[in-house]
Amino acid sequence: MQFRVEHLTDKLPNRDRTVLALANHIVEIAAGYLLVEAGRPFDAAVAGAIPNRELDPSGLVTRSSSVRARLAALRPAPNREVETQHGMSNRHLVLERCTWHAAQHTRQLAFLLERFEIEPENPLTGSDLTGLPLPVAVWDDETP
Numbered sequence: 001m002q003f004r005v006e007h008l009t010d011k012l013p014n015r016d017r018t019v020l021a022l023a024n025h026i027v028e029i030a031a032g033y034l035l036v037e038a039g040r041p042f043d044a045a046v047a048g049a050i051p052n053r054e055l056d057p058s059g060l061v062t063r064s065s066s067v068r069a070r071l072a073a074l075r076p077a078p079n080r081e082v083e084t085q086h087g088m089s090n091r092h093l094v095l096e097r098c099t100w101h102a103a104q105h106t107r108q109l110a111f112l113l114e115r116f117e118i119e120p121e122n123p124l125t126g127s128d129l130t131g132l133p134l135p136v137a138v139w140d141d142e143t144p
Contacts, residue, residue: 076091
């Protein structure tokens with residue numbers, strides 16, 4: 001995690017969420033997709049991706065590494081049906097939703113790193129985001 005410890009408890013712009021809480025949320029989004037792959041419906045709880053408890057930076061790094069390894073090992077059936085909070089869908093659409101959700105929040109963390117004058121180690125590129133239905137604005141209450 002690139003953020004300095006003193007910034008982890010900083011609140012996000014116009015939100016009641018800290019930098020560390022947002023990082024936990026991003027990992028939980030990916031973990032939620034793993035739950036769907038294991039057979040759980042993509043319901044409001046999975047889609048909301050609120051962790052049961054907030055991990056500290058070292059716990060978050062461990063969980064993130066585990067989730068990334070499990071995602072890398074997946075061989076999903078993209079057209080397989082999955083129950084969602086809005087009815088039946090396919091896993092490809094659920095994966096896309098999880099991807100853009102995590103990408104948008106990752107953009108927000110990158111914005112904050114730059115605000116704290118820290119250059120992101122592995123910044124998202126335009127090709128990473130191509131085709132994702134992301135808003136132009138980094139924060140939903142700003143005008144692009």
